Amino acid sequence: MAKSRKQTNPFERLRDHYQQVETECPECGYETADSDWKSTTDGSEVRYQRMRENCGYVHMRSVTISR
Numbered sequence: 898m899a900k901s902r903k904q905t906n907p908f909e910r911l912r913d914h915y916q917q918v919e920t921e922c923p924e925c926g927y928e929t930a931d932s933d934w935k936s937t938t939d940g941s942e943v944r945y946q947r948m949r950e951n952c953g954y955v956h957m958r959s960v961t962i963s964r
């Protein structure tokens with residue numbers, strides 16, 4: 898998996914943060930830091946999603962962009 902160490906913006910940093918703190922699945926308790934958060938934005942909100950490959954549970958987080 899190619900992963901850039903360069904953190905260019907706050908949203909990537911936030912995603913990295915989630916990746917590190919939310920390693921345990923609330924659904925099945927399986928712990929992994931492998932799966933990647935995907936981020937999408939509509940301009941006023943950023944949504945992060947991550948699906949657990951072993952059980953299919955989907956983590957969701959959203960952050961409102963303040964201007």
Ligand SMILES: [Zn+2]
Pocket residue numbers: 922923924925926927949951952953954
């Ligand atoms: Zn799970």
